[in-house]
Amino acid sequence: MKRKITIALLVALMVSGNIFTAKAQDANDILKKMDNVMYSPKDMTGKNKIILIDKTGKEEMREATIQQKGNNKRMFRFTSPASQAGIAVLSLPDDVMYLYLPAFGKERRIATSAKNQNFAGTDFSYDDMESKPFAEKYTPKLIKEEGDIYTLELTPIGKSEYSKVIMGVHKTNYFPVSTEIYDKGNNKVKQAKYTFKKVGIYWNAEEIEMTDLKKNHKTKMQMSEIKYDSGLSDDDFTVRKLKQ
């Protein structure tokens, strides 16, 4: 009898202990799992369509090809509109970026000291475009579990123009569903919606729709013709390649 009680107690303790740690770990865990889903491919190539929608609903479209290796090398090459065709941006580790303007036939290193600047007229800031794992940039806290979605509150580690990011993460597949970005005055300034689709073994962000709530301006980034792990090498991410 006594032993039974002891065992029961032990089980109860273990279970409750599990529950305790589960909460704290979960948030970190969820975020890490999400980073894994987003950054696990070795490399990726594809087509990127950028649709800019202003407050009157007027649309403007840009297209680019994209190559990415790991989470810190990326080549963006615009193919349309004609005036921007050929413009290419190469991002390398440690915030090194090069820009190639074909009309000048020259490349220039561009500094992104101001990461809150928007990237090429989109509603994505350089910060938003960065492929740095979320777990390195934010401290997460699980604030809600509802239906298929975990809701995390992310607090920036280090300096940021944001005060917090509320992020929805899919419960079974761990891709992000939505983000809401708050400025330092705790006003919601931006929000994003993600649509993920499985391509091969990886989840791919088929569309990300970012809305700047202050400007009432929207950007949709759509990916297509995605190929993963096609064996891109570091040589594909050099200034020489940029100029081709």
Next chain:
Amino acid sequence: MEKLAKAIIKFRWLIVITVLVLTIFFGYQMRNLTINSDIFSSLPDSDPAASLYKQIGEEFGGNNMGLIVLETKNIYTKEVLENIQQITDTLRVIQGVSTVTSLTNIIDIKSTEEGIEVGKLVDEYNLPQTQEELDSLKKYILSKDLYKGSIVSEDGTSTVIVFTLFQDVDNKSVANEIRTKVLALNLPETLHFGGMPMMLDDISNLILSDIVWLIPIVFIIIALVLFLSFRSLKGVVLPLMNTGIAIIWTLGILVMAGYELTIISNIIPVVLLAVGSAYTIHVLNSINQNKIADKKQALISALVYIIIPVFLAAATTAIGFLSFIFGSYLTMIRDFGIFTAIGTVIALILSIFFVPALISAFSMYNKTLETDQEENPGILSRLILKPLVTLLFKHPKYIFTTWIVFIALSIGGTFLIKISVNIADYFKKDNETRISEDILQQKFGGSAPIFVLFEGDMQSPEVLETMIRTEKFMKEDTFINFTQSVADLVEQMNDAMGEGKKIPDERAKIEQLWFLLDGQDIMPQIVSENLDRGIIQSRFGSSKSEDINKYLEKMNSFIQENSTEECKITLTGMTSVYIKINDSLVNSLYSSLTIAVILVILIVGVILKSLSKGLYAAVPIIATIFLLFGCMGVFGIPLDIATVLVGSIVLGIGVDYSIHVISGFNYYMKENSNDLALAIEKTILSSGKAVIINVLSVAAGFLVLIFSQLVPLQHFGILIAICMIGSGTGALTLLPVILILVNRKRKIIAK
């Protein structure tokens, strides 16, 4: 007339109750009274300069611009930069703020050894810390025209944080929030708030405090004058109650008609108090002077005597106000005219209907009927009016000549009149906002935004070249510290690409440079989305009309030479609008005065059945108007949105004195078989008292505006007071003298 008087007495209770109910109703409406201090919302949409200015504000968000100046010993320190950043961040998150530009977030295009950096002047997440970094920042800033004198003063002791508000926000509450939140940071540096939104917020507060403080004072002063004149409670209470009710009705109607109180219409209560009480005074005076024993009959007879002159007085006053409808450019001046005219009519109706009804309903007849006024003349009659009559007959020519000399001097003074439309001038010299504006003007080229609009292909090398040329031309003006446009940015980018600081000659290059500019915070402020319109932004550092005119003239001839089909150049900005208001003030003055003079002569002529008498009645008031402009010139009181009103108001109110004198003269001429000397003596002794009391109460009422927080209203009060005294004196001296002199040539006969 007698029927009307009898009806008033018969329906006295109905009248009293109706007035009571309506007063409660309109008083209830007044709870929705709001203040709109924005003078620019008063610009008519039909005007091209004003509508372009509004349109640019909507498209580029630049004209609703506020500025915060931060002053300290040396801004190039870590602490000060942090504080600038704190202010910037605070402003940035306030709802309604569209853009914020400061030292810590301003765009910067650097060309470095290794490449190009399109970013911020300082990295706001990594502010310069070491002395070395700070020194190099200082050196860099002083090397760039874009920052020196526009965002940082050359001596390095002050910097400015520029913000713009969205068009459709409640300016006042946003400005208020900005002030409160920034002050709550408790920074050690001295802060000054300037620019249109801050000034408008300030003006609203001043209007409010004016209303709260001035109206009771006007009440008390007029009550005092009334008490001294009538020496009875009734003589104080009835006129004040009457105008009080008229004010409530007028403001109630104003609210119901969907209008707001403006910097001008906030003086409606003061004007009505001063003007409206006169009608009741005349009605009371007439009742008091009537000596018929039967009280009811006495009241009726008094009414019969007074209705026409009081009606005339009110009609001319209302015409004075209504003349603003035709002459004014600013809608708020027009609205002021309409509602003060309405108020005047209400005050008239109340004094004719409500006052007698009240007297008869509550049996407030004069108890001192036995006192024979003629045997016991007041101090006024003994000391002033009697000697005056003697003087008039003894030296009519001297008096006439004195007036002519005064008028001649005044006409000379007219040429010295200055015009002021600068909003900063509305504040007293020691006002915090005024000080801020002065500092802004001294150190940062002012707070008045100016724009040059370019319509054409913003990516064409020719258009951008023209913009650069225009900017160079603008900067030659002493009052322009800096200019900013997309052409500047393209030039700098081209330089950073290693091709020199100039506009590229190929369109393709410009298009590609644009890639880096796209999405920069500043872009929507200087170029339209479809790239067919762009502006040069600047500020103009003077509010003097001469300076503005010189600049506009220069710019206009430049534009004429350089504007083409492919690149259409238009000038606008606060300065253009100021000049427009400036011209409109003068036009408004002429047209409203002309209309008022003609209508007054006609009305008086028709009622007195003699156009020549209409002319005589107008002489003293026209003389007064010359005096008015002479005073403005000599004492340096500028013509502004408030003082422009004085002429027509004075005409409307001041002519009443002449009307009383001339209608009294008419009456006594008939009574005394055209004995002019006797008629004039009787007129002056009877009407003279009412005129003097009225001059005193109106002048005293308006003089209270000296305590107003707004300079134009102070001037307005002083000028009206001067004019009241002028037109009162004119009616009692110039008018009788003219009658005497005319009579010597050709006998005047009353019809």
